[in-house]
Amino acid sequence: MTDILDELQWRGLVAQTTDEQALRQALADGPITLYCGFDPTAPSLHFGNLVQLILLRHLQRAGHQVIGLVGGSTGLIGDPRPTSERVLKTKEETAADVEKIAVQVRRILATDEADGTVRAPIFVNNLDWTAPISALDFLRDYGKHFRVNQMIKKDAVAARLESEQGISFTEFSYQILQALDYLHLYREHGCTLQTGAQDQWGNITAGTDLIHRVDGGSAHALTTPLITDSQGRKFGKSEGNAVWLDPTMTSPYAFYQYWLNVEDASVVALLKIFTDRGREEIAELERQVAEEPFRRSAQRALAEDVTTLVHGRAATDQVVAASAALFGKGDLGTLEAQTLADATAELPGGEVPVGASVVDALVASGLVGSRNAARRAISDGAASVNGQKVTDPERVLEDSDFLHGQVAVLRRGRKNLAAVRPTTS
Structure with missing residues (x-):
């Protein structure tokens, strides 16, 4: 032993x-x-x-x-x-x-x-x-x-x-x-x-x-x-860069994303400190960091373990699903309202009325610079609403497009995301 x-x-x-x-x-x-x-x-x-x-x-x-x-x-x-x-x-x-x-x-x-x-x-x-x-x-x-x-x-x-x-x-x-x-x-x-x-x-x-x-x-x-963080500063309240355990101060989604975005140079050390994984398992994850860094297997293991410890398995499952769904690998409609709100909180976006065209929503969100650019994105098959590709340039946003009545997620290309919310006034 x-x-x-x-x-x-x-x-x-x-x-x-x-x-x-x-x-x-x-x-x-x-x-x-x-x-x-x-x-x-x-x-x-x-x-x-x-x-x-x-x-x-x-x-x-x-x-x-x-x-x-x-x-x-x-x-x-x-x-x-x-x-x-x-x-x-x-x-x-x-x-x-x-x-x-x-x-x-x-x-x-x-x-x-x-x-x-x-x-x-x-x-x-x-x-x-x-x-x-x-x-x-x-x-x-x-x-x-x-x-x-x-x-x-x-x-x-x-x-x-x-x-x-x-x-x-x-x-x-x-x-x-x-x-x-x-x-x-x-x-x-x-x-x-x-x-x-x-x-x-x-x-x-x-x-x-x-x-x-x-x-x-x-x-x-x-x-x-x-x-310490990448600038060598102590993590703590007085430094202004704290990662809080309270979900109302750092949401489970933001908490998970923090660990998911840890740099390769630090992830193995953090796995040893913050998880219960054993020596053989961490050695294998270290090998994957060296040989297959693009998979980010070590970061995913770290993020899931620590988020589960602090927020529980159910919350972790929700944020993992949200992270996948935002990039077209799941159904955004299955996410709980709070998880969806947390996942889209930092996305660029704007407000549009129900019934606005997707073209206008793409412009309002900042994903494109003009209505012509929005139409080109749609005709190229590069635009989607809540993960569903838009093919009709006349398509409008219905009530049902605003998930939980609060947000519609727009994407242009593979990585450009935005969130639009229904006009409140």
């Missing part, structure tokens, strides 16, 4: 550990209890958070006890960013985001395994144990164990101290709050491993240090590498 730490390293899920050999032994002797925290700094988790949830799933399936923590208290403070102070949200806004994120964490970590090898996850909110602590108790019982000269060495804190804006005491104290979480879970659940992204290393090790100082205990830390 593969050592779980070896498996995680092969998958590219390990950046740092406090003591690799000791952690490896603890995992082998297990089961151990571990946790990862998710702060409600937005109404949804995103691409980067998914890495942590997948790491927890691997450890969960290896027989270990996982704890999913949502930061009702740490979310009120905000982990310091290296560039600027966070704008504090109200307690009501934070509580609402806690509920939304808790649902996502529960769904990804949920298990109904019947063989008893997978332990049901534990879900906690750190506001439950932080809120009752008075300011004096916080400073006396926990603050006294932290040394400012060490705290200011944390990367984000150091960067902010060098800036004109500086850093508030509120954000400066964040690492104490996160360390307190680790100590509480160590005491209450015997938790001896915290995981997180590589930029959380300082916060996590603050927790291992606190456990050692206060209780004389030993605990571990494991971080994952940061996943």
Whole structure:
């Protein structure tokens, strides 16, 4: 059986550990209890958070006890960013985001395994144990164990101290709050491993240090590498390029298309990180990337696996069908209304009245520059409505052409698509 730490390293899920050999032994002797925290700094988790949830799933399936923590208290403070102070949200806004994120964490970590090898996850909110602590108790019982000269060495804190804006005491104290979480879970659940992204290393090790100082205990830390886009930017809310797990913020169709469009140079690494596919299967997909890149088999496998994990099989089937139907390999009329709306949201187009000619619709959509060009496209057999070739230049758009009453999909040639909607006024 593969050592779980070896498996995680092969998958590219390990950046740092406090003591690799000791952690490896603890995992082998297990089961151990571990946790990862998710702060409600937005109404949804995103691409980067998914890495942590997948790491927890691997450890969960290896027989270990996982704890999913949502930061009702740490979310009120905000982990310091290296560039600027966070704008504090109200307690009501934070509580609402806690509920939304808790649902996502529960769904990804949920298990109904019947063989008893997978332990049901534990879900906690750190506001439950932080809120009752008075300011004096916080400073006396926990603050006294932290040394400012060490705290200011944390990367984000150091960067902010060098800036004109500086850093508030509120954000400066964040690492104490996160360390307190680790100590509480160590005491209450015997938790001896915290995981997180590589930029959380300082916060996590603050927790291992606190456990050692206060209780004389030993605990571990494991971080994952940061996943960056093609410009080398961290995926996250603050970078403006987040891929959200909430379907109302990034639709399942857009989510699927994101993974489908991953560049060949990155797809194998992402298959290892984001899917459960084994070494032989990924090796075969890697061969196909090298020898048959035009098939995009690896990207399709990646897109289907991750979309199914986040949005479920039914949603994935719908977006796969929509992707095929848009390019003439399926029936657009069978798509659900929301999937159709998501699939056509980014297409160029315009509004036309019911009864308008296809010629005028092609012009209004921007697929052609003139009515004469539209007629030529039709006579050449290069125009279609909802995947059905148009042969009559006098053809008009009927009510039934606007699928679900909302959109008609026009195509000129093989790849030029547009969406027209019925005039609303």
